[in-house]
Every structure is written in structure tokens, then in C-alpha cells.
Amino acid sequence: MTLTRVRVDGARATAMERARQRLVVIAVLFGGAFLLMGVRTLDLGLFRAVAETHSLSASATVRAASRADIVDRNGVVLATNLRTASLYADPKRILDPEDAAAKLVRILPDLAQAELLEKLRSSRRFVWIKRKLSPRQMWAVNALGLPGLAFQEEEERVYPQGRLAAHVLGFTDPDGRGLAGVEHFFDSRLSDVTMVDEPLRLSVDVRVQHALADQIAQAIERFSAKAGAGLVMDVRTGELLALASLPDYDPNHGGGAPKDALFNRASQGVYELGSTFKAFTIAMALETGVADLSSRYDASEPIRVSRFTIRDDHPQARMLSLPEVFVHSSNIGAAKMALDVGAQDQQAFLSRIGMLRPAALEISEVGHPLVPERWRDIATMTISYGHGIAVSPVQLATGLAAMVNGGDLFPATLIRKNEDQMSSGKRVISENTSDIMRRLMRLVVRDGTAKSADVPGYQVGGKTGTAEKPAAGGYARKALLSSFAGVFPMDDPRYLVFVLVDEPKGTKATWNFAGGGWTAAPTVAKIILRIAPILGVEPQKEDDGLFQQAAYAIEDSRRHP
Amino acid sequence: MRQLLIALIALLAIGSAAGLYQLKHQVEARRDAVSALERQIVDDAEAVRVLEAEWAYLSSPQVIQDQAFRYLKLRPASPEQLVSSLAVLPYRLEGRRLASAMPDDVFRVPSPRKKPTAPVRIEEHDQPVIAVSDARDYSAAPRAQQPRLTRTDRAKDNAPPRQTSRPKQLDFGARMQKALERIGDER
Numbered sequence: 225m226t227l228t229r230v231r232v233d234g235a236r237a238t239a240m241e242r243a244r245q246r247l248v249v250i251a252v253l254f255g256g257a258f259l260l261m262g263v264r265t266l267d268l269g270l271f272r273a274v275a276e277t278h279s280l281s282a283s284a285t286v287r288a289a290s291r292a293d294i295v296d297r298n299g300v301v302l303a304t305n306l307r308t309a310s311l312y313a314d315p316k317r318i319l320d321p322e323d324a325a326a327k328l329v330r331i332l333p334d335l336a337q338a339e340l341l342e343k344l345r346s347s348r349r350f351v352w353i354k355r356k357l358s359p360r361q362m363w364a365v366n367a368l369g370l371p372g373l374a375f376q377e378e379e380e381r382v383y384p385q386g387r388l389a390a391h392v393l394g395f396t397d398p399d400g401r402g403l404a405g406v407e408h409f410f411d412s413r414l415s416d417v418t419m420v421d422e423p424l425r426l427s428v429d430v431r432v433q434h435a436l437a438d439q440i441a442q443a444i445e446r447f448s449a450k451a452g453a454g455l456v457m458d459v460r461t462g463e464l465l466a467l468a469s470l471p472d473y474d475p476n477h478g479g480g481a482p483k484d485a486l487f488n489r490a491s492q493g494v495y496e497l498g499s500t501f502k503a504f505t506i507a508m509a510l511e512t513g514v515a516d517l518s519s520r521y522d523a524s525e526p527i528r529v530s531r532f533t534i535r536d537d538h539p540q541a542r543m544l545s546l547p548e549v550f551v552h553s554s555n556i557g558a559a560k561m562a563l564d565v566g567a568q569d570q571q572a573f574l575s576r577i578g579m580l581r582p583a584a585l586e587i588s589e590v591g592h593p594l595v596p597e598r599w600r601d602i603a604t605m606t607i608s609y610g611h612g613i614a615v616s617p618v619q620l621a622t623g624l625a626a627m628v629n630g631g632d633l634f635p636a637t638l639i640r641k642n643e644d645q646m647s648s649g650k651r652v653i654s655e656n657t658s659d660i661m662r663r664l665m666r667l668v669v670r671d672g673t674a675k676s677a678d679v680p681g682y683q684v685g686g687k688t689g690t691a692e693k694p695a696a697g698g699y700a701r702k703a704l705l706s707s708f709a710g711v712f713p714m715d716d717p718r719y720l721v722f723v724l725v726d727e728p729k730g731t732k733a734t735w736n737f738a739g740g741g742w743t744a745a746p747t748v749a750k751i752i753l754r755i756a757p758i759l760g761v762e763p764q765k766e767d768d769g770l771f772q773q774a775a776y777a778i779e780d781s782r783r784h785p
Numbered sequence: 786m787r788q789l790l791i792a793l794i795a796l797l798a799i800g801s802a803a804g805l806y807q808l809k810h811q812v813e814a815r816r817d818a819v820s821a822l823e824r825q826i827v828d829d830a831e832a833v834r835v836l837e838a839e840w841a842y843l844s845s846p847q848v849i850q851d852q853a854f855r856y857l858k859l860r861p862a863s864p865e866q867l868v869s870s871l872a873v874l875p876y877r878l879e880g881r882r883l884a885s886a887m888p889d890d891v892f893r894v895p896s897p898r899k900k901p902t903a904p905v906r907i908e909e910h911d912q913p914v915i916a917v918s919d920a921r922d923y924s925a926a927p928r929a930q931q932p933r934l935t936r937t938d939r940a941k942d943n944a945p946p947r948q949t950s951r952p953k954q955l956d957f958g959a960r961m962q963k964a965l966e967r968i969g970d971e972r
Contacts, residue, residue, distance in 0.1 A: 301841040307831050359835075384841035434846030681864030754861060762869035 290379055291400055292414045293423040294393060294407075296430045297465070297640045303393055303407070303475075305400070306382050309362045309375040311353040313344060317372035321345050324370050328353065331364045355398065356380050381407075383475040389433045391469045391488040392426065392587065392638060395478025404478065404486065406638060408588045427463035427640045432456050435754040437468040440723060443747040444470060447728030447738060453489035453617055454723040454747075456755065459625035459711065461641050462634030462649070464585075465719070465759075467491065467618075489724065492589040494614040497724075498691030499537075499553045499673075499740070500624070500709050501610030503661060505562050506550055507627050508573045510657045514564045517660065519546045521557035529602050534559050537690065537739070538673065550664045551672035553688065555609040562608030567599045570607065576652050577623040577633060579615050586638045591616045610689060611699075617707075621722045624709050628665065628685075628717045631658040666714040669745075677710050677745035679752050681763025685717075686710035686748065688740030693727070703727050708744035712752050718761055723747045 294303040311332075318324050321344040329337045332354055343351045356378065357365070365373060381396045394405020402411040410424060440452040456466040469489040473481030487493065509515035523544045527534040536554050549557030562570055574580055582590045594614035596603040606612035618636050626633040632649030653661075665685035669677050673688045689707040692699035707724040711717045728743040730736030756763070842848065853859065 300844075301837050304834055304838050304841075306835055306838060382838050384838045385845045386842075386847065388845060388847065431846055434850070438847075438850070679864065681867075753864070756864075757862060757867065763864035763867050764869065765864070 290415065290417075290420065291381065291396075292416075292420050294414070295423045295425055296389075296428050296433075297426065297463075298429065299423075299425075300430050301384055302389060302426065302428075302430070303381060303383050305379045308356045308358075308378055308380040310355045310378050311357055311362075311365060312374060312376055313351050313353055314349055314372045314374070315344050315346050315351060316349060318344050319371060324373075327368055327370070328365070331361055331368075332357075385430060386476070387472050387474050388430060388437065389428055389467070390472045390475045390478075391490065391589070392428055392433075392464075392467050393475055394587065395475035397479065404589065405475075405488075405587045409586050425640045426638055427458075427465060428467070428638065429465045429758070431758050432755045433466040433468065435758075436466040436721075436751055437470065437472070439747050439751045439754070440468055440470055440725075442750075443723070443725055443728070443743060447725060447731060447734075447743050449725045449728040449743075451484075451489060451726040452724060453493065453726075454721070454751075455490050455617060455621055456751070457621050457625055457636065457720045457722075459629040459717050459720050460634075461646065462622065462625065462636050463641060464618075464636055464638055465755075467638070469493075488587070488589040489617070489726070491583060491585050491587060491616050491618045492591045494591040494593055494616050495705050495724070496611050496614050496691045496694065497617070497620055497705065497707055498610040498689035499555075500620060500687045500689035500707060501607065501613070502550060502553065502558045503624060503627055503665065503687050503709075504574065504577065504579075505558045505565075505570075505608040506546065506664065507653050507657055507661050508570060509546075509561045509565055510660060511573070511653045512565055512569055515546055515561055517546055519561075520544065521546070521549055521554070521560045523549070523554045523556040525556075527556055527559055527605070529605065532602060532606075534605060547664055547667060550687075551667050553609075553673050558608040559605035562604050563601065567601065567604040570604055571599050574607070574613075576650075577626055578635070579613065579619055579623060583616060583618045583622060584635050585618055590618075593619060610691060617722055617724055621709065621720055624687075624711070624722075625720050626652050626658075627661045628658060628711050628714075628720070630655050662711075662714050662717065665711060669710070673739075673741040674708060674710075674745040676741060677708060677749045679712070679749050679756075681765050682752055682756050682761065683713040683715055683764070684710050684749065684752060685712070685714035686745070688745055690739035690741075704738050706738060706740040706743045708740045708748050710745070710748040710752065712756065713761060713764065715764075719755070719759060721748045721751050721755075723751070 291305050293301060293305070296302055313324075315321070321341055325337050325341040325344055328340060329335055335354060340353065343353070353373070357375075362375065365375075379400060381400060383390075383393060383395075390405075392405055394402060394407040394409075396402050396407050400415070402408040402414065406424070406426065407414065413419060414424060436454050436456055440454050443449065444452045451470055453469045454466070455464055455468070457464050467490050469487070471485045473485040478486075506515075509519075520543050523536060523539075524541045526536075534555050536552070536556055538552050538554075540548070540552050540554065544552065544554055544557050546557075546561075548554070549561065565573075571580075580593060580595055582592050584590075593616070596607075596612055603612050622633065622636045626649070629649075631651055631653040633652045634649040662685060665687060666683065667685075668674050668687055669684050674686055677684050677686055686709050689705075689709070691705045691707075692701060693703040693705055694700075695703065705724065705726060706728050707722065709720060709722045711720045723744040725743045725747070728738040730738040730742065734742040
């Protein structure tokens with residue numbers, strides 16, 4: 225190849241020169257741009273790659289549900305969200321509506337064939353056939369292979385324990401909004417996207433809950449009662465291990481439950497609970513110092529105040545000492561004791577133990593107590609034995625727990641407390657008064673109105689309550705609210721069991737008695753028998769170790785005759 | 786020289802283009818794998834939830850109670866059947882002598898003669914922990930030779946069941962009374 229050079233002179237030369245300069249400028253600009261791109265490529269390829277991967281894996285954290293689970297104190301699932309499918313149809317694409325309807329009804333037997341056929345023949349482009357199919361049904365529908373049917377993925381709230389703890393949990397509507405119980409109270413917490421992976425841990429124990437509900441159901445059946453309620457509380461923390469109200473409902477179909485079943489008798493219902501209140505009267509009298517264990521009260525005559533007469537249900541008709549007032553459940557004695565204390569102090573005391581305001585429980589169904597507007601002497605007297613004031617069982621249990629646990633009031637709670645959250649309660653009575661109350665309550669079970677509540681080994685103590693239900697113009701003599709609050713073991717109280725039976729009828733076995741000592745107390749005994757081993761309370765028989773001591777004695781007598 | 790350079794650059798360009806193409810496909814394949822894994826994770830998490838719910842249902846107290854009543858002869862234990870500490874168990878009379886012959890923290894549970902005995906170690910919290918003293922493997926031994934904490938006699942064990950009615954069980958006080966009388970007789 226030969227190289228030729230062309231020389232140009234003059235004006236042409238300068239034009240040429242200018243053009244070349246321009247070319248150089250453009251070349252430098254393009255070169256710079258390409259260099260920039262190259263550097264940027266290198267930068268992206270070598271250094272940014274790591275950051276890119278990170279953001280990818282961050283997006284990979286996926287949530288499976290849109291509402292947090294609810295678990296019991298041991299982590300057993302009480303409520304969870306499951307993916308489910310709802311079946312809908314596009315009627316235009318259905319080839320043979322009769323055939324399709326017949327096949328679908330065979331899989332989904334709760335559908336009416338005529339109604340379904342009408343839906344499939346309609347001219348709309350979208351009809352729901354059934355919401356929330358089970359996986360088996362979904363598989364069967366898919367297996368039909370019919371065109372025009374399709375599924376919409378949805379989430380369903382499932383309560384695997386069924387009726388168990390229904391009143392604690394509550395239920396949700398089909399769109400997953402809480403309508404009752406914990407589901408309603410903690411609705412925003414449960415549906416909070418940031419906390420959806422953390423289950424809500426309740427203080428309830430399913431095993432205890434089942435034992436409670438099972439025994440109350442048996443009591444209702446045995447005594448042909450209308451309803452029942454009960455709870456188990458840890459007296460050291462205020463945690464509720466079980467809370468039951470019967471009749472109950474299945475939260476999986478909560479919306480369809482009758483009103484009577486939805487009513488929570490343990491926290492929403494307020495009742496005149498009767499003699500159980502005498503525990504408060506006695507503790508109050510001891511605490512304010514107007515009485516001591518040797519105080520005596522004349523219970524030989526009923527008290528007449530204006531149109532009221534205060535009688536004893538188990539009349540002894542004699543002077544009674546303070547423990548006897550409690551053990552024989554003397555209304556007269558309690559009324560006189562309360563008068564000695566005075567209306568003002570009584571009101572202050574009951575307010576301190578939370579009888580005058582609704583319990584601060586973490587469910588929406590909490591009843592307001594009914595208290596007299598004007599606290600006259602007659603009110604003081606009737607309230608001393610639990611009439612003329614209506615409180616919920618949860619309130620009563622909270623107060624009673626404070627009477628036996630050494631005098632500290634812990635508000636009732638449905639949320640499990642961790643070790644580090646253990647706060648000291650509010651002191652309401654002295655340690656000494658609490659000790660006396662423990663002994664008195666044990667005495668009621670050993671020698672008093674609640675002998676049937678005794679469980680050998682667990683040293684049950686408690687107080688019965690038999691209240692007549694308010695009726696038009698007074699009280700209905702035959703319609704009773706029988707209750708028993710039992711605490712065990714009485715030498716170091718751990719748990720309180722409360723059972724309420726609404727309108728029990730006496731049976732042959734109870735000689736037609738239907739009071740708390742005959743209906744609720746044996747129920748509590750059976751509950752304690754079932755739950756004590758679960759809760760790790762060891763039975764301590766009164767003669768424990770006696771065999772061993774006897775063997776020692778015998779051997780010693782052998783060795784040193 | 787110049788043409789060689791051009792050819793080289795062209796080759797390089799084609800090569801890197803092919804490489805880039807390959808890389809892009811690999812990345813896409815990886816991305817697909819990742820999203821498939823993500824879907825798998827969601828499905829598995831959902832399956833776990835279903836299984837947990839099913840487990841909660843199948844192990845719910847009501848279900849277990851029904852099954853237990855139907856298939857088992859077990860009934861709830863009564864407090865009399867629960868022993869919270871060894872101190873509650875009665876010694877046999879020679880028990881104390883045996884105990885004094887053993888190291889401090891171990892005493893022999895009295896058991897019938899000619900049977901191996903298992904020393905019981907008393908822990909601080911009174912929980913019985915059975916510690917077998919010699920190296921014999923009791924689990925392989927026939928049932929009658931295994932260490933036991935009961936008082937059954939081997940001769941009685943092997944004897945054919947008698948048809949006589951069992952003597953009426955005396956209550957604690959009466960039994961103690963009898964034992965004391967017997968000692969009195971021996972003396």
C-alpha cells in the first residue's frame with residue numbers, strides 16, 4: 225500500500241485546520257463520556273453488586289399471614305390465620321348449569337341446588353358460590369375440571385381448640401376484624417404489620433381451661449342449671465389461667481352464635497354474689513381494728529330494719545364468735561360487724577379492693593358493678609353479706625386473691641406476665657390479717673358450709689355464696705345463684721378457683737339443697753383434683769411422713785429396750 | 786498491524802457481548818430460582834401453619850379426653866397416688882440399719898432377698914434418682930429379677946394366684962397398733 229499525502233495551502237489550509245481541531249474536541253468529549261461509562265460499569269459490577277444482593281434478600285422476607293396468632297401460656301395455638309380459597313363462577317362460561325350445580329352440591333352439601341342453579345344461569349359475570357372451602361373441597365372442585373369456576377385466595381381465622389376459651393378469645397368477622405374478647409381488645413396489635421410474627425401470649429392454660437369448662441358443664445347438667453361461669457386465677461400475679469362461661473359458642477362460627485351464648489358471665493355479668501362477700505367484711509373488721517378473733521356477735525334474733533329482715537340461712541340462734549360468723553355464714557353477725565366498721569370505711573375498703581369500678585381486664589366484655597347510690601346503713605348491712613351490690617366474678621376473685629396472698633392486690637389479667645414483669649401488687653390488708661383470713665377460709669372447708677370442697681392433700685379453703693336472684697319487688701326464693709370461691713393450698717396459696725352456677729335445682733343426692741356448698745363447692749373440688757397435678761402443686765397429706773416417724777420410733781424402741 | 790488491532794478489538798467486542806449475554810441469562814435464571822424459593826418458603830410457612838393448627842386441634846384437651854376414655858383404662862390420678870418426696874414413703878424396719886451402712890447420701894431401698902437392690906441417691910431437692918450400683922444390665926434381666934421399689938415377694942410373684950379373698954386392709958392406726966404389739970411380743 226502506498227501512502228499519499230495531499231498538501232493544501234492557503235485559505236483551504238486554515239479551514240482544514242479548524243475542522244481538525246473541532247474533530248479533536250468532539251473525540252475528547254466522546255472519549256471522556258465513554259471513559260465515564262466504563263468507570264461506572266466497573267463500579268456497578270464490582271462494588272455495587274454486594275449492596276444489590278442485600279436489598280434482594282431483604283425483600284425476600286415474606287409474611288404468611290396478615291393477623292398475629294394467639295397462643296396460650298405454654299405456646300399452644302388458640303387462634304391462627306390460614307390461607308383458604310373461596311369459590312366463584314363466571315356463569316357465561318359455564319357450559320351446562322344443571323350438570324355443574326348437581327356436581328357442586330355433591331361436593332358442597334350445604335348448598336341448595338335450586339339456588340345454585342339460579343346463580344349459575346344468571347347473566348352476571350361473577351357470582352360467589354361458597355366462601356372459605358376446606359382444602360379437601362377445593363381439591364374436589366378442581367378435580368371436576370369444569371370451566372367457568374375459579375378460586376379467590378383469602379385468609380380465614382381458625383380456632384383449633386373450638387369452644388375452648390371462646391369467651392376469652394372472642395371471634396372475628398369474615399374480613400378478619402376482631403368483634404369480641406381479646407380479638408377485639410387487641411385488634412390493632414394483632415393486625416399490626418410489624419408485630420404479625422409475634423404471637424399474642426395469653427395467661428390462659430388450655431388444660432386448666434378445659435378442666436374448668438368440663439366440670440362446670442357437668443355441674444350444669446347435674447343440677448339442671450340455666451348457666452354457669454368460673455375462673456382460675458394465680459393469686460400471686462393476678463393472671464387468669466382459665467375463664468369460662470357456659471353456655472358458650474364456637475368462635476369459628478362466632479357470628480351465628482345466640483346472644484345468650486355470647487354473654488360472658490364471668491366478666492360481663494354482674495351478680496349479687498352473696499356470702500362470699502363476708503370474707504371482705506371480716507377482713508375489713510380485722511384490718512380497721514373494730515374486731516378481733518375473740519369478738520362476739522349476737523345472732524339469736526333476726527335484725528329488722530324498716531321493711532327488711534336479715535335472717536341467717538344456717539341459723540345457730542346464739543352468740544357467735546368472729547370465726548363462727550364466717551364458718552356458719554351468719555348474715556346477722558356480718559351485718560352487725562359492718563355496722564361497727566361504718567358505711568364510710570366500708571365504701572373506702574371495697575373501693576380499695578376494686579369492687580366499685582369495672583375490672584381492668586383485657587377483653588371488651590367487662591361489666592360495670594352495680595352499687596347503691598346512697599350508702600345508707602341498710603346498704604352497709606346487706607353489702608356485708610353480698611346483697612345490694614352486684615359485681616362480676618372477675619372482680620370478686622381479684623379481691624379474694626388479695627385477701628389470701630398476703631394482702632397484695634393484683635389486677636386480673638389475661639396476658640401472661642414474664643418473670644421480669646412481676647410487679648408487687650397494691651397492699652390492701654396487712655400480712656397478719658391475710659394470715660387470719662387463710663385460716664378462716666380453711667376452717668369453712670374443714671368444719672363449715674363447704675365440707676364438700678375438701679380435696680385430701682391440697683388443703684382447700686374458701687367461702688360459699690348462695691344468693692337469691694333479684695325478682696320484681698324483692699328476691700326470688702327459689703332462683704339461686706350458687707357460688708364457691710376456693711383457694712389451694714391454704715398454707716401457701718397459689719390458685720383461686722371460682723365457680724358460679726345459675727339457678728341450680730337440688731337433686732336427690734343433695735337432699736334438694738341447691739346452695740353454694742352443695743353445687744359449686746363439689747365442682748370446685750373436682751376442678752382442683754384435675755388441675756393441681758397440671759399446675760405442679762404437690763399434695764401434702766396431713767399424716768405425711770408419719771409412717772417414717774413411726775418406723776423410727778419402733779426401731780429406737782428395739783435398740784434401746 | 787492496524788488491521789490486526791482492529792480484528793482483535795472486534796473479537797474482544799464480540800466476545801464480551803457474548804459473555805454479557807451469557808451472564809444476563811445466568812442472572813435471570815438465578816433470579817427465577819430465588820423467586821421460586823421465595824414462593825416455596827411462603828408455601829412451606831403456610832403448610833407449617835396448617836400443621837400447627839391441626840396439631841393444636843388433635844392435641845386439644847377435649848379430643849384427648851374423648852380418646853382416652855374410649856381407648857385407655859387410665860383414669861385421673863388421685864392425690865393418694867402422688868408422692869411428692871421420698872420422706873413420705875414408709876421405711877421397712879431394717880431400712881435404717883442398711884442406710885447407716887451406706888455412704889451418707891445413699892441408702893438401700895429394702896427389697897426382697899436374693900434380688901439385686903438398687904441404691905437410691907437422695908438429691909438435695911428430694912427427687913428420687915435411681916442409680917444402679919453395679920454394672921449389671923437390669924433391663925435385660927427377666928422382670929422378676931429387676932430392681933423394684935415395691936415390697937412384693939418373689940415367691941409370691943411366682944406362685945399361682947390364690948383364690949382366697951384378700952384380708953381386709955387395716956387402716957393406718959390399726960396397722961401401727963399391730964406393729965407395736967408385735968414388737969412388744971418380741972421383747
